[in-house]
Amino acid sequence: MAQAKPVVYDLRPHRRSLAQRIWAYKWTYLLGVPGMTLMILFNYLPMGSLLMAFEDYDPWRGLFASPFVGFKHFVRLFGDDKFYQMLGNTLTISLLSLLTFPAPIILALLLNEVRSSAFKKTIQTTVYLPHFLSWTIVVSLTFFLLSSEQGLVNKIIIAAGGEKRSFLFDKSIIYFIIVVQSVWKGVGWGSIVYLAAIAGIDQGLYEAAKIDGASKFQSIIHITFPCILPTVAVMLILKMGSIISVDFEQVLLMTNALVKEKLDVFEVYIYENGVKSGSTQFSYTTAIGMFKSVISTMLVLITNRIVSSNGMKGII
Amino acid sequence: MSVLNPVQKRDARHLGMRASENIYQSIVCFILALIAATMVLPFLYVIVISFTDSSVYESGTFYMWPKKWSVEAYSLILRGQGFLNALKATAFITFVGTPINVCANAGLAYMLSKDALPGRKMINRLVMFTMLFGAGMIPNFINMRNLGLINSWFANILPSACGAWTVMVMKSFFSELPRDIEEAAEIDGCGTIRMFVQIVLPLSLAMLATFTLFAFVSYWNCYFSAIIYLTDSNKMPLQVYLSKIVLSTDISEVVDMDNDLKNKVPQEVMRMACLVVVVLPILCIYPFMQKYFAKGVMVGAVKG
Structure with a gap:
């Protein structure tokens, strides 16, 4: 073109039709297709099978021809003593791990006090590591330490002239072991978010407090803690959202005949009665799973609402 | 300071x-x-015992430094057919799964980072919804059966290959890349796919490395999806193999070793050697991952 076009600004919205705009992005859509396909196949397609929870599923007749029974399985669930035992176990484990909620905060506060950055880095590297280990590894380490025949703790007890104990089969301490495992695995990783919050605090506050004669401890109580309180609140609320879930792999690996009644939780029951023993229990176990999913979705939505109504950024 | x-x-x-x-x-x-x-000592203990000669171990005395070293437990574990089968499974899941995972996540995230894309909001909501609600174990199992993936390693790879959390973090990273570079490339006639591969991805190498390592770790650690979707015991990955070895009272069948080698090494020493072998790759790549924690990626991720 020999003559340059005059510049004309077109301020009308939707200058091009929807089809044209979609076509203009065709290659961008193509990039997203693999991910979207995976999500549809493995996140949305299974939701159709939730229909099973409302019928007596018969694999020969299939999902749509099986007799519809309404809320029969949910009624059975709420009348089942096993249900209340599982709910009780789940809530007990969750509430006990809630008690360890301050652990990552304390770790972050301690790390923040360290002057030597090389030492701080070494400690951080070490405490983040367990987050990346599988539950199989964590449970195996527990066995090597606590098993009654070969465990290190029992070897030490015997060497000291004591009586050996079978920690792993002891109903009274199994929750304690579970909670300690979770803290060991998660405390370092959990401290990252608090370290970030502490790093964002205005250093001028500390200098002002120092001039006013505040001690180190007073600075932590009156500056650090109030400044990270919003983060603490968000993390606490998020944790409340997952109160009905436990770590399936951990509980499954730690279960044995003697502590089973303490560690019977929904996921383990669904796995043992649904996946392992064939299709007769599919409808009932689907109903249990659906009950759990609905409750945890509601908890997340409620907690998210609380977070956002307090002026903080929610997750959704 | x-x-x-x-x-x-x-x-x-x-x-x-x-x-x-x-x-x-x-x-x-x-x-x-x-x-x-408390995080280091258990490993140190396990590593030391796994290298301890059986005669020293059976004498019952405990040393933090063994008097006599031995690699017999390792040679037994590494030669057993059970280990080789499990290693094959884990290697397939990890090395096929990781690229699929990163490509699927990055592609979807890049698509969602385009503000003017028609339907972006709806797709975004659908991705977020998977974070909120899951169908549950049995529907997933039936779905896997309908797709014909039972007893296939792809059943361990594909369900976790595209996750809402990863997509969201990658998306916020892509949205923060400077626009002018892309605009300049577009004016020069660069197509979308070429721009993604030759400009956007090279600019995001640190972030991609982090998520590659995350995917590697999660596939290497795969246990739950294996015991649910795999039926053939010869196809089970390393984590299942390790759990069998640690939890069973007699490991000779799990290890699948020659009869004359039985009882040559104490079972507990073999168990520990097995743990060291399974955890070693994670320990090896951990220093590379650690490099990125302090940087923006992780903190940005936590902040959302």
Whole structure:
């Protein structure tokens, strides 16, 4: 073109039709297709099978021809003593791990006090590591330490002239072991978010407090803690959202005949009665799973609402 | 803290204060060292025992440094057919799964980072919804059966290959890339796919490396999806193999070793050698991952 076009600004919205705009992005859509396909196949397609929870599923007749029974399985669930035992176990484990909620905060506060950055880095590297280990590894380490025949703790007890104990089969301490495992695995990783919050605090506050004669401890109580309180609140609320879930792999690996009644939780029951023993229990176990999913979705939505109504950024 | 501010300079003049500061520092460091020790010592114990000669181990005395070293437990574990089968499974899941995972996540995230894309909001909501609600174990199992993936390693790879959390973090990273580079490339006639591969991805290498390592770790650690979707015991990955070895009272069948080698090495030593072998790759790539924690990626991820 020999003559340059005059510049004309077109301020009308939707200058091009929807089809044209979609076509203009065709290659961008193509990039997203693999991910979207995976999500549809493995996140949305299974939701159709939730229909099973409302019928007596018969694999020969299939999902749509099986007799519809309404809320029969949910009624059975709420009348089942096993249900209340599982709910009780789940809530007990969750509430006990809630008690360890301050652990990552304390770790972050301690790390923040360290002057030597090389030492701080070494400690951080070490405490983040367990987050990346599988539950199989964590449970195996527990066995090597606590098993009654070969465990290190029992070897030490015997060497000291004591009586050996079978920690792993002891109903009274199994929750304690579970909670300690979770803290060991998660405390370092959990401290990252608090370290970030502490790093964002205005250093001028500390200098002002120092001039006013505040001690180190007073600075932590009156500056650090109030400044990270919003983060603490968000993390606490998020944790409340997952109160009905436990770590399936951990509980499954730690279960044995003697502590089973303490560690019977929904996921383990669904796995043992649904996946392992064939299709007769599919409808009932689907109903249990659906009950759990609905409750945890509601908890997340409620907690998210609380977070956002307090002026903080929610997750959704 | 190389540069002291005036307040600290004044404080430093008070020797008494410096002494109390030193005591304070040593107490804090001591507590932290104790916490770190609980994470390191169990591994040290397991590694030392796994290299201990059986005669020393059976004598019952415990040393933090064995009198006699031996690699017999390792040679037994590594030669067993059970281990080789499990290693094959884990290698397939990890090395096929990781690229699929990163490509699917990055592609979807890049698509969602385009603000003007028609339907972006709806797709975004659908992705977020998977974070909120899951169908549950049995529907997933039936779905896997309908797709014909039972007893296939792809059943361990594909369900976790595209996750809402990863997509969201990658998306916020892509949205923060400077627009002018892409605009300049577009004016020069660069197509979308080429722009993604030759400009956007090279600019995001640190982020991609982080998520590659995350995917690697999660596939290497795959246990739950294996015991649910795999039926053939010869196809089970390493984590299942390790759990069998640790939980069973007689490991000779799990290890699948020659009969004449049985009882040559104490079972507990073999168990520990197996744990070391399974955890070793994670320990090897961990320093590379660690590099990225302190940087923006992780903190940005936590902040959402």
